[in-house]
Amino acid sequence: MLSSEPFLVGGRNISPMSWRTAIASLVAAGAALPASAQTQPVTIPAKDFGPAWTGFYIGAAFGAGGLVNRIDTGGGGLGASFNSGGSGVLGSIYGGVDYxxxxxxxxxxxxxxxxxSISSTNSATVPGASASITSRPNFEWAVLARAGFLxxxxxxFYFTGGYTGQNIQTSGTAFAGGQAASFSRTDTFSGWTFGPGFEAMLGNNWATKLEYRYSQYGGQSLGGTGFTMSPSTHTVRAGLTYKFGGLGVAPAESRPTFNEPAFNWTGVYAGVAAGAGMSSGPVTATAGGASATFDTGGQGLLAGVFIGADYQFARQALVGVMADFTWSGMQETATLTTPVGTGYAAVSPNRSWSVMGRVGYLPIPSTLLYGAVGYTGMNVKATGTAVMAGGGTMFGENDTSVSGWTVGPGIETVISGGWTTRLEYRYSQYEQKQVTWGVTAQPSMHTIRLGIAYKLGVGANNNSIAAAD
Known part of the structure; x- marks a missing residue:
């Protein structure tokens, strides 16, 4: 209860009744205020939100790939050892969580x-005998971990790796001595997979990624068939991801953006790249009365240099041209043993060069999604050896240039200043040509390149229209 004595406020005596009246007036005035006049939450503009990578996601991907399958077989006077190869397209679904x-x-x-849809077919014919085998790695699954740097x-930019399983459907036929045999089976292979990737935010919880993976599986003997297989695959996936949590939910104060430079993509650049890949394609070899057609496969590492120029004609778009020269260690081999002799063939696509155009889209000023297409040439070193049962030997070696076309997607992002890094996949198809005595080939290539470039001149130091706020 308030005292009956007056209060002294600012040198004046205020009666208890007056004090109670003032308090009641303030309460009444507060109750009468409209809701709009009360304190409101602070609104943070959308541009002050930065993407947060923590959360669950699902996605789908489309891509391409190839199979390199080491096959050994023998029996009935016919023996073969070769790297079988094949190409095709693929589709994936995936889900995961990042922190x-x-x-x-x-x-x-x-x-x-x-x-x-990857498939590989190989056949061989000799007087009185023939055989063929087809492999289809039609279903694959993987459980992966990944670690990345923003x-x-x-x-x-990330690396991913882990366990992978693969179902391979194999069918074959053989004829020898008037007898015929065939088989069809599906076998499960287990192994490991590893590769790099780039993922870029598109906005509204959507992201896109480009990912390459090499998968190696354990060798198995296909019981009752006479074949032993040791498969590996090279695949690339372009994916679209939806993130359930983490995009656009953290304010800039707690999860600030960084290294988002105002970058002008117009200019000339030069760089170096390293990577891996596989070669495949039909190779036909003849020796004496024997002939063989193989979907051969080879794999190895590569390294190259490149130059180019871009012109950014809009805030989020550019066009450009580029050229590169690449050295590779890939090699395709096949050995065929028959009653009339033994043949050996090796095809090595050791150097290639390309001139391409590219068109790109900038989801943010410092990250470019692009597609490239153009001309490619390649030097193929081929050797062929045949040892006949009668004691004769034939040997041939030749360097041949083949021409073709190349196409593929890529992601490139700014590191700092004029420096950028890129991940680029390419599929290249070349013409059919006789590469040495008795050997005709039509090679194709699946390659992945991780490169670093420096933008020369105007590109590195000037604000672009794409970076304008």
Whole structure:
């Protein structure tokens, strides 16, 4: 209860009744205020939100790939040992979760299932006998971990790896001595998979990625068939991902953006790249009365140099041209043993060069998604050896140039200043040509390149229209 004595406020005596009246007036005035005049939450503009990588996601991907399958067989006077190869397209679905452990570091796990149309067929014919075998790696699954570095707050460069399983459907036929045999079976192979990738935010919880993976499986004997197989695959996937949590939910104060430079893509650049790939394609070899047609496969590492020029004609678009020269260690081999002799063939696509155009889209000023297409040439070194049962030997060696076309997607992002890094996949198809005595080939290539470039001149130091706010 308030005292009956007056209060002294600012040198004046205020009666208890007056004090109670003032308090009641303030309460009444507060109750009468409209809702709009009360304190409102602080609104943060959309541009002040930065992407957060923590959260669950699902996605789908489309891509291409190839099979390199080491096959050994023998029996009935016919023996062969060769690297079988094949190409095709694929589709995948995946889901996972990421956790941004540091401002520039992300770790995560994911699972994936893939269907593919990859197929490889090989056949051999000798007097009185023939054989053929077809392999189709039609279904694959993987459980993976990944760890990545944020080149900027919207672009993740990562490596992924883990367990993979593969169903391979194999069918074959053989004729010898008037007898025929055939088989068809599906075998499960287990192994490991590893590769690099780039992922870029598109906005509204959507992201896109480009990922390459090499998968190696354990060798198996296909019981009752006379064949032993040791498969591996090279695949690339372009994916579209939806993230359930983490995009656009953290204010800039707690998860600030970084390294989002105002970058002008117009200019000339030069760089170096390293990577891996596989070669495949039909090779036909003849020796004496024997002939063989193989979908051969080879794999190896590569390294190259490149130059180019871009012109950014709009805020989020550019066009450009580029050229490159590449050295590779890929080799395709096949050995055929018959009653009339033994033949050996090796095809090595050791050097290639390309001139391409590219068109790109910039989801943010510092990250470029692009597609490239153009002319490619390649030097193929081929050797062929035949040892006849009667004691004769034939040998041939030749360097041949083949021409063709190349196409593929890529992601490129700014590191700092004029420096950029890129991940690029290419499929290249070449003409059919006789590469040496008795050997005709039509090679194709699946390659992945991780490159670093420096933008010369105007590109490195001037604000672009794409970067204008």
């Amino acid at each position: 941004q452990v540091l401002p520039r570091a992300v770790i995560g796990v994911l699972a994936e299932a893939t269907l593919s 080149a900027n707050s919207s672009t993740l």
